[in-house]
Structures are given as C-alpha cells and as structure tokens.
Amino acid sequence: MSDSDGKKTLGVRGGGPRSGNVKQSFSHGRTKNVVVETKRKRVVVPKPGAANKGTGTAGAASGDPSRRQSAGVTDTEMARRLKALQMAKAREADEAAQREADEKARAEERERRRAEIEAKEREEREREERARQKAEEEERKRLEAEAEAKRQKEAESARGAEPRQGATARAGAGAPARPEDDTPARRGGGGGGGANDRPGRNDNRDNRAPRGGKGRDDNRRSGKLTLNQALSGNEGGREKSIAAMKRKQERARQKAMGGQVEREKIVRDVQLPETIVVSELANRMAERVGEVVKSLMQMGMMVTQNQTIDADTAELIIEEFGHKVVRVSYSDVEDVIQQVEDSAENLQPRPPVITIMGHVDHGKTSLLDAIRKTKVVAGEAGGITQHIGAYQVTTESGAVLTFLDTPGHAAFTSMRSRGAQVTDIVVLVVAADDAVMPQTVEAINHAKAAGVPMIVAINKIDKHGADPMKVRTDLLQHEVVVEAMSGEVQDVEVSAMTGQGLDELLEAIALQAEILELKANPNRAAQGAVIEAQLDVGRGPVATVLVQNGTLKQGDIFVVGEQWGRVRAMENDKGARVKEAGPSVPVEVLGLNGTPEAGDVLNVVDTEAQAREIADYRADVAKEKRAAAGAATTLEQLMAKAKEDANVAELPIVVKADVQGSAEAIVQAMEKIGNDEVRVRVLHSGVGAITETDVGLAEASGAPVFGFNVRANAPARNSANQKGVEIRYYSVIYDLVDDVKAAASGLLGNEVRENFIGYAQIKEVFKVSHVGKVAGCLVTEGVARRSAGVRLLRDNVVIHEGTLKTLKRFKDEVAEVQSGQECGMAFENYEDIRPGDVIEIFEREEIERSLA
Structure with missing residues (x-):
C-alpha cells in the first residue's frame, strides 16, 4: 500500500478511512515517519428473503455460505462448551478449596511447631534464670559469710589490743558495714573524714563493689561460670552446659522444620580378603574414598584409589574408621556354591544313570544300538544325537533310564579323579565266545574304584561256541561273583543281534535302581557334571552336561571348572531345544566363555560377578599348582618327593603289556619288590596299547605308566603331554623291574x-x-x-x-x-x-x- 506521493503506508483494520503519521525509531538514533491509513471493516448486509431460506437455524446465519453451514451446530457446540466451562470452574473451585485447606493445615502445623519451640525456649530461659538467681543468691551468701568472718576477726584483734581502744571502737563502728548498706553517704565518704576512717571505707568499698556499676556485671558473669558447680553440688554429677543444651535445641528445631539432622555413625562388619583395592575398601566401609586415601597418606603410603593394599594395612584403616574387621580367605569365594543337605520331604525319585563298559568288539556298541532301536518310540528313531554321548530310554513298565556313552571310559575316569560321581549303575558287557579280556578287567577295576553296583550282560549268546558259564567262572578270578554262582551281581544273557534278553536287562537295571532308591531335589539351584565338551565352529564352546541335582533353566548363570557362562540354549538327547532340565537329564549347554574339561562340576550361582570371580580363582589356583608341580610327573621327581615326605610308603604304577602272560609276570615281579618300609602298588595292568584311560588313571593317582612291548596311541600321547604323565617303554622285563626297584629304593632314606x-x-x-x-x-x-x-x-x-x-x-x-x-x-x-x-x-x- 502506498500514498499518492510515493511513500509507503501501513494499513490498519477497523473504522473509516483515517490517516496519520507514525514515527518509527531505529538503532543509532535513526527515525522514520510512516503514513498510516486506517480503513473501516466491511459490513455485509443480508439480502431480503435470506432469513426464509434453509433450515430453522438459517435466520441466525449471515450471508456467508460457510457461516450458514456452521450455524446448524452452534447451539450444541455452545452448550457443550458451556458445560465444559462450568465443569472446569467447579474443578478449579474444588482445587482452590483443597489448596486453601492444605495451606490452612500447613499454617496450623507451622503455628503448632512455632508454639512448641517458643514454649521450649521459654522453659529454657526460665530454667537459666532460676539457675542464675540461685547462683547469685549463693554468691551473695558467700560474700556475707566472708564479711561476717572478717568482722569477727577484727573484733577479736580489737579485744586483744588494749592500748588502742579508740581505734578499735572506730574499727568496730566501721566493721558492721554490709554490701547491702550501699547508701549515698557511704559512697560519698560520709561518717568522718579522718585518717582513722579509711580502713572502714576501704572495707565498705570492697564489699559493695559487686552491687554497683561494673561489679554488678562481674557478679552476673561469675554466676554463669559457677552454674555447673552449683548444679553439680545439688545433683551430684556434671550436667550439660548451656551451649550443649542450645545445640540440642537447635537440632530439635531443624528436625521439626524438616531439616537435615546429623546421623549417628554406623559400625559395619567389613569383610577383608588377603588383598583389596582402596576404592573397594572404602565401598565396603561406606566411607568416602578421599578420606581413606588421606588416612593412608597419613600412614606414609602414597596410594591412589585404584591401587591394592595388603590385609594388615587395610585392617588398620578399618579400625581407624571405627568398623569391625572380618577376615576372609581368597578361597571363600567358593562358599556360595557349598552344598546344602536337602531335607527328606524335598527329595523326589530320579532316573538312574547307567554307564555301559566292556572290551572292544564285545558288542557294547551293538547293545546300545539295540536298546535304542527297540525302545525309542515311533517317530524318534534315528533322532538320537550321537555326539551328545547320553540319551534316555523308557521301558515298557514306564521306568526312565539315562545311558552314558563314554568311549574309552575317559570321562568316567576323569569324573572320578575330580570327585564328580555321576554313574549309578555299571553294565559290564562280556562276549560269551571270548570270555573275560584285558579291557573287561579294566572296566571291573573302574567300577570297583567308583564303588557303584555292577550288572553283567553276557552278550553274543546266539553265536556258535558261546559259553556263558566260562564267563561266569572267569569273573570269579576278579572277585565278581554273579547270582548264578551264588553271588550278588546280577547277570543277564543277551543278544544284540536278535534282541534276546534286552527286556530282562532293562528290568534288571530298573530293579537295581529301585534298590538304590535314587532321589534328588529338583527345586533348587542346579548342579551337574560335564560328560564331554568341544569347541563347535558355529556354536562356540558346547558342553554335554548331566544334571545331578536341581533344575537347570535357560538364562541361569553357572560356573564349571575354570569356565563360567550363562545358559543361552539347551538341547536334549534328540536335538530338540528345551527350556529346562531336571535331575538325571543330559543336555547340551551353549553359552560358555571357554571349553571345560570332562568331569568338571557345573554349579548355578546368583550373579555373573560371582561366577567370574570363582572361575578366576580356580584358574589362578590351577596355574599356581602347575607352576609348583613342574612340567611332568617323572620318576626322578617322584623319588625326590618321596625323600622329602616321610609318610610316602607306596609307589603306584600302571602297567600295560603286549600279552596277558607278560602282564601277569610283571605284576608278580612288582609284588615281590619291597619290604616293611616300602612297596609297589599296581593300580592297573592290562593288555594292549596305552590309551587315554590309562593316562587318566595315572594322572588321578600320580603314577607313571610302564609299557612292555606296547606303545601309546596318539590321543594317549597328547593327553600325557598335557597332563604331565610320564610314559616309559621297555622290551626287557628285567630292565623294567630294575627301574621300579630304583624308584622304590628312593622311598628309603640313605x-x-x-x-x-x-x-x-x-x-x-x-x-x-x-x-x-x-x-x-x-x-x-x-x-x-x-x-x-x-x-x-x-x-x-x-x-x-x-x-x-x-x-x-x-x-x-x-x-x-x-x-x-x-x-x-x-x-x-x-x-x-x-x-x-x-x-x-x-x-x-x-x-x-x-x-x-
């Protein structure tokens, strides 16, 4: 919009066309005049007859079509808005009333607190005033007593000096002056102006000093100083000072007004290990880190909050801060997984765990396959995951059995050496056409060492030349007496090829399990044993765990050996994902941070920090043990150890030979070595190559392995190198006997x-x-x-x-x-x-x- 002279103008709505000048101000003192034109608003007059068109609401509408369209909802909208406005006003009125009531209540509370505080202060002032008056009264009485004593003394001295009766009389006239006789005449020196009146005036001046001028202030001050003495004289004990009472009153006032009140110091029991970080020490004491560092610096130790201090220094700091020391050991971290005895009402029956052992080619694998094929329900055939090494079978009677497949018995030996007893029953498979063989004897020794019941399965009963009675007779030589020979060991004749006797075998296992009365508590933190473990390329570390107690659930945090982890997933023996596993259930566990060893015990803990701390502690202990023990268990080390330890009187060994005759001859020669002080104990003797089982048995007992005309296979060599077990090879029996004699002689003192x-x-x-x-x-x-x-x-x-x-x-x-x-x-x-x-x-x- 512009004016006729070319100047720009500003339009303003409303009114008629009016014009005027507006002065605009800018920075730096610049101004500008602008012409402003004001126009009147356009008024629309409705056309005649427009009121008769439309609906009943058309009369209220203007000439604008949009207004006529919206006029139909005006009343409803206005009613709704009016109602909402009324509700809002009512709500505001209620809120205002509530606020007013709250404010009134707060005002009353403040007034009540103020009245209480004023009453306390008034009472305190009255008590102080009474104490002050009491002290002044006692002070006045003391001064009067002193003046009276002085007068009596002067009277006695006057009676004793006869030549000076006049002076004595004048002195006696001046002596009765009291502190309260503070008249203007006395203050002005009345009563005589001679030299003889000076002593009287001096005495009166000394006595009346506490009653006037500065002396009155001194009297009040002296009263405050002797308040405790006055109160202690009446009550027989020291009372709190006025300042202490005022401080207590101030604390009460702050507490009443909602202020902060100084808290009393809390004495804590601080758990102290062998070493501790300064910041952790401050955290356990609930003290400031800076204060702890300051205390250490005052002791001459320039440390930071991230440095480690020993237990003795930390104990001094804890005692300085007023707390109590609770010494704990580094090994106490494992206390969180200590076993708790379950009560009888919490125990529930669990399936038995059966391990099948036997000599090679005696039909152990065929027997396992026969049991699996005949007892796995339809649709599950072939669904057994072989590498899991464990599976469950349900018999016709409904009993659930858990079988462990432990080739070479490596896991069995490792578990026993680590104290993880998982097997409940051992099934000893012996071929009827081959009788007892070296690995059969080895399995018998393992079963006896584990202390578990045994069931003898005489396999290949369908073959020509089978002689079950010869098997029973040969077992007698190894102290295994079956029921057919009037013994206690169950024996069942089976055939893995035809299926003969499989039902009887399963029934015998179920009967033995019933006799054992196997029970466990499923409602507790899970505990289990690692059957085997491996590092899977796609899934990472995988462990086959047999749950022994409790229930292992997905998401549980656990520690197993020197490793820890969280259960990310679990698979059962059929390869299906499961959410939890109860007692005697084998599962594959994913989610470990490393690969454990067979036989390691799995325990569920509460927090990840506990699991990591326990795993680190076990790793440190294992490292120290390996460093202390050295690289191997050699004959020389065994001899040196025997010389140091006077209690060692046995030399354990493991012997493997090429034929049974050589093995028997070596064992007989070993039995002849020794005297009353030392002897040789053959842990195990067998025929065939040195296996991982032999190495595991030697490691568990700290013994060397002697091989006569045999060698160790590749897995056994690797295991021996890892576990530090010495293997010695011989081809002449006399050399073997001489070396064992030399080793046993090392047990004797020089x-x-x-x-x-x-x-x-x-x-x-x-x-x-x-x-x-x-x-x-x-x-x-x-x-x-x-x-x-x-x-x-x-x-x-x-x-x-x-x-x-x-x-x-x-x-x-x-x-x-x-x-x-x-x-x-x-x-x-x-x-x-x-x-x-x-x-x-x-x-x-x-x-x-x-x-x-």
Missing part, C-alpha cells in the same frame, strides 16, 4: 655310616691370641684330617663332638697329619680341653639303601 680314620692324644694345651686354646697333640693311630669330624674323649667318655677349627703342623696349616707326628688342633666353638684327652677322628659316609 644310611649314614661312620669310618674311624685315626686317634690323637693331647700332650699340652696352649693359649694363642685370636685363636683361643690350642691342643698340642700326637697322632697315635691312623691319620688326622681337618675336614673330618672329631670327638673329644675323657676317660673314654664322649664329652664333645664337632669339627676342627684349625690343624697345624709347626706354624703351617695342613690338610692332614700322619700317625706318629705332632700337630696343633683347635675345636670349633669349644675350649674345654685338657692334657691327656683323646681325640677320635672319623668320616661320615652316606650309603643309599636299595631293595634286594
């Missing part, structure tokens, strides 16, 4: 033998400076050596035994003196020598003892 090499007789005793007493001797027999041991004999009685300090021939130090020659001898730390004494000279010799 024999010390004395050889007498000469005698000397003391002829004279001399005193030599810086040397002491020196014996002039004559070697009468043998030879005298300075390195030899000597005994001093007096009348054929030994009075000293020791070594020579010096041996001289004339003035020269010599190594030895022959018989018939004279020499000088001096004893080490002994000088009680006399002429005529005899010196016995001998040498000690250590002789190694050996077994014949």
Whole structure:
C-alpha cells in the first residue's frame, strides 16, 4: 500500500478511512515517519428473503455460505462448551478449596511447631534464670559469710589490743558495714573524714563493689561460670552446659522444620580378603574414598584409589574408621556354591544313570544300538544325537533310564579323579565266545574304584561256541561273583543281534535302581557334571552336561571348572531345544566363555560377578599348582618327593603289556619288590596299547605308566603331554623291574655310616691370641684330617663332638697329619680341653639303601 506521493503506508483494520503519521525509531538514533491509513471493516448486509431460506437455524446465519453451514451446530457446540466451562470452574473451585485447606493445615502445623519451640525456649530461659538467681543468691551468701568472718576477726584483734581502744571502737563502728548498706553517704565518704576512717571505707568499698556499676556485671558473669558447680553440688554429677543444651535445641528445631539432622555413625562388619583395592575398601566401609586415601597418606603410603593394599594395612584403616574387621580367605569365594543337605520331604525319585563298559568288539556298541532301536518310540528313531554321548530310554513298565556313552571310559575316569560321581549303575558287557579280556578287567577295576553296583550282560549268546558259564567262572578270578554262582551281581544273557534278553536287562537295571532308591531335589539351584565338551565352529564352546541335582533353566548363570557362562540354549538327547532340565537329564549347554574339561562340576550361582570371580580363582589356583608341580610327573621327581615326605610308603604304577602272560609276570615281579618300609602298588595292568584311560588313571593317582612291548596311541600321547604323565617303554622285563626297584629304593632314606680314620692324644694345651686354646697333640693311630669330624674323649667318655677349627703342623696349616707326628688342633666353638684327652677322628659316609 502506498500514498499518492510515493511513500509507503501501513494499513490498519477497523473504522473509516483515517490517516496519520507514525514515527518509527531505529538503532543509532535513526527515525522514520510512516503514513498510516486506517480503513473501516466491511459490513455485509443480508439480502431480503435470506432469513426464509434453509433450515430453522438459517435466520441466525449471515450471508456467508460457510457461516450458514456452521450455524446448524452452534447451539450444541455452545452448550457443550458451556458445560465444559462450568465443569472446569467447579474443578478449579474444588482445587482452590483443597489448596486453601492444605495451606490452612500447613499454617496450623507451622503455628503448632512455632508454639512448641517458643514454649521450649521459654522453659529454657526460665530454667537459666532460676539457675542464675540461685547462683547469685549463693554468691551473695558467700560474700556475707566472708564479711561476717572478717568482722569477727577484727573484733577479736580489737579485744586483744588494749592500748588502742579508740581505734578499735572506730574499727568496730566501721566493721558492721554490709554490701547491702550501699547508701549515698557511704559512697560519698560520709561518717568522718579522718585518717582513722579509711580502713572502714576501704572495707565498705570492697564489699559493695559487686552491687554497683561494673561489679554488678562481674557478679552476673561469675554466676554463669559457677552454674555447673552449683548444679553439680545439688545433683551430684556434671550436667550439660548451656551451649550443649542450645545445640540440642537447635537440632530439635531443624528436625521439626524438616531439616537435615546429623546421623549417628554406623559400625559395619567389613569383610577383608588377603588383598583389596582402596576404592573397594572404602565401598565396603561406606566411607568416602578421599578420606581413606588421606588416612593412608597419613600412614606414609602414597596410594591412589585404584591401587591394592595388603590385609594388615587395610585392617588398620578399618579400625581407624571405627568398623569391625572380618577376615576372609581368597578361597571363600567358593562358599556360595557349598552344598546344602536337602531335607527328606524335598527329595523326589530320579532316573538312574547307567554307564555301559566292556572290551572292544564285545558288542557294547551293538547293545546300545539295540536298546535304542527297540525302545525309542515311533517317530524318534534315528533322532538320537550321537555326539551328545547320553540319551534316555523308557521301558515298557514306564521306568526312565539315562545311558552314558563314554568311549574309552575317559570321562568316567576323569569324573572320578575330580570327585564328580555321576554313574549309578555299571553294565559290564562280556562276549560269551571270548570270555573275560584285558579291557573287561579294566572296566571291573573302574567300577570297583567308583564303588557303584555292577550288572553283567553276557552278550553274543546266539553265536556258535558261546559259553556263558566260562564267563561266569572267569569273573570269579576278579572277585565278581554273579547270582548264578551264588553271588550278588546280577547277570543277564543277551543278544544284540536278535534282541534276546534286552527286556530282562532293562528290568534288571530298573530293579537295581529301585534298590538304590535314587532321589534328588529338583527345586533348587542346579548342579551337574560335564560328560564331554568341544569347541563347535558355529556354536562356540558346547558342553554335554548331566544334571545331578536341581533344575537347570535357560538364562541361569553357572560356573564349571575354570569356565563360567550363562545358559543361552539347551538341547536334549534328540536335538530338540528345551527350556529346562531336571535331575538325571543330559543336555547340551551353549553359552560358555571357554571349553571345560570332562568331569568338571557345573554349579548355578546368583550373579555373573560371582561366577567370574570363582572361575578366576580356580584358574589362578590351577596355574599356581602347575607352576609348583613342574612340567611332568617323572620318576626322578617322584623319588625326590618321596625323600622329602616321610609318610610316602607306596609307589603306584600302571602297567600295560603286549600279552596277558607278560602282564601277569610283571605284576608278580612288582609284588615281590619291597619290604616293611616300602612297596609297589599296581593300580592297573592290562593288555594292549596305552590309551587315554590309562593316562587318566595315572594322572588321578600320580603314577607313571610302564609299557612292555606296547606303545601309546596318539590321543594317549597328547593327553600325557598335557597332563604331565610320564610314559616309559621297555622290551626287557628285567630292565623294567630294575627301574621300579630304583624308584622304590628312593622311598628309603640313605644310611649314614661312620669310618674311624685315626686317634690323637693331647700332650699340652696352649693359649694363642685370636685363636683361643690350642691342643698340642700326637697322632697315635691312623691319620688326622681337618675336614673330618672329631670327638673329644675323657676317660673314654664322649664329652664333645664337632669339627676342627684349625690343624697345624709347626706354624703351617695342613690338610692332614700322619700317625706318629705332632700337630696343633683347635675345636670349633669349644675350649674345654685338657692334657691327656683323646681325640677320635672319623668320616661320615652316606650309603643309599636299595631293595634286594
């Protein structure tokens, strides 16, 4: 919009066309005049007849079509808005009333608190005033008593001085003056102006000082200073000062007004390990880190909050801060997984865990396959995951059995060596056409060592030449007496090919499990054992775990051996994902941070920090043990250890040979080695190559492995290198026996033998400076050596035994003196020598003892 002269104008709505100037101000003092034109608003007049068109609401509408369209909802909208406005006003009125009531209540509360505080203050002031008045009264009485005593003293002195009766009378006239007789005449020196009146005036001035001027203030101050004395005299004990009462009153006032109140110090029980970080120490004491660092610096230790201090220093800091010390060991981290005995009402029956053992080619694998094929329900055939090493079978009677597949019995031995007993029943498979073989004996030894019941399954009963009775007879040689031979061990004749006797075998297992009454508590933190573990390329570390107690659930945090983790997923023996696993259920567990070892125990803990701390502690202990034990368990180390430890009286060994005859001969030779002090114990003897089982057994017992005309297979060699087990090979039986004799001889202590090499007789005793007493001797027999041991004999009685300090021939130090020659001898730390004494000279010799 512009004016006629070209100037820009501003339009303003409303009114008629009016114009005017507006002055605009800018920065730096610049201004500008602008012409402003104001226009009137356009008024629309409705056309005639428009009121008759439309609906009943058309009369209220204007000429604008949009207004006519919206006029139909105006009343409803206005009613709704009016109602909402009324509700809002009512709500605001209610809120205002509530606020007013709250404010009134708060005002009343403040007024009540103020009244209480004023009442307390008034009471305090009254108590102080009473105490002050009481103190002033006592002070006044004390002064009066002193003045009275002074008057009496002056009266007595006046009576004793007769020549000065006048002075005495005047003094007596001035003496009755009291502190309260503070009249203007006395203050002005009335009552006489002579020199004789001065003593009276001085006394009155001294006595009335507390009653006027500055003396009155001193009296009040003295009253405050003697308040405690006055109160203690009445009540017999020291009371709180006025300042302490005021501080208490101030704390009460702050508490009443909602202010902060100083808290009392809390004494805490601080758990203290061998070492602790400064910041962790402050956290456990609930103190500021800076205060702890300051205390350490005052002790002369310049440390930061991230440094570690020892337990003794930390104990001083804890005591300085007023807390109590609770010493804990580093190994206490495992206390969180200590076993708790379950009550009988919480125990529930669980399936038995069966391990099948036997010699190679005796049908162990075929028997497992036969059990699986006949007892796995339809649709599950072939669904067994072989590498899991464990599966469950349900018998016709409904009993659930858990079978472990442990090739080579490696896991079985490792579990026993680590204290994880998972097997409940051992099924010993023996071929009817082959009878008892070396690995059969090995399985028997394992079962006996584990202390679990055994069931003998005589397999291949369908083959030609099968002789079950020969199997039973051979088992007698290994102290296994079956029921057919009037023993207690169950024996079942089975055939893995035809399926004969499988039902009887499962029933025998179920019967044995029923006798054992196996129970566990499923409603607790899970505990289990690792059957086997591997590092899967796609899934990471995977462990096959047999749950022994409790229920393992997805998401549980656990620690297993030197590893820890969280259950990310679980798979059962059929390869299906499961959310939880109860007692005696084998599952594959994913979510470990590393690969554990077979036989490691799995325990569920509460927090990830606990699991990590326990795993780190076990790793440190294992590292220290490996560092202390060295790289291997060799014969030399075993001999050295036996010499240091006097309690060792056994030499354990493991023997493997090429044929049964050689093995028996070696065992018989080992039994003959030894005496009353030491003997050789054969842990296991067998036929065939040295396997991982032998290495595991040797590691568990700390024994070497002897191989006669046999070698260790590749897995056994690797296992021996990892576990530090020594394997020795022999081809001549006598060499093997000699080495074992030498190792056993190392258990015997060396024999010390004395050889007498000469005698000397003391002829004279001399005193030599810086040397002491020196014996002039004559070697009468043998030879005298300075390195030899000597005994001093007096009348054929030994009075000293020791070594020579010096041996001289004339003035020269010599190594030895022959018989018939004279020499000088001096004893080490002994000088009680006399002429005529005899010196016995001998040498000690250590002789190694050996077994014949």
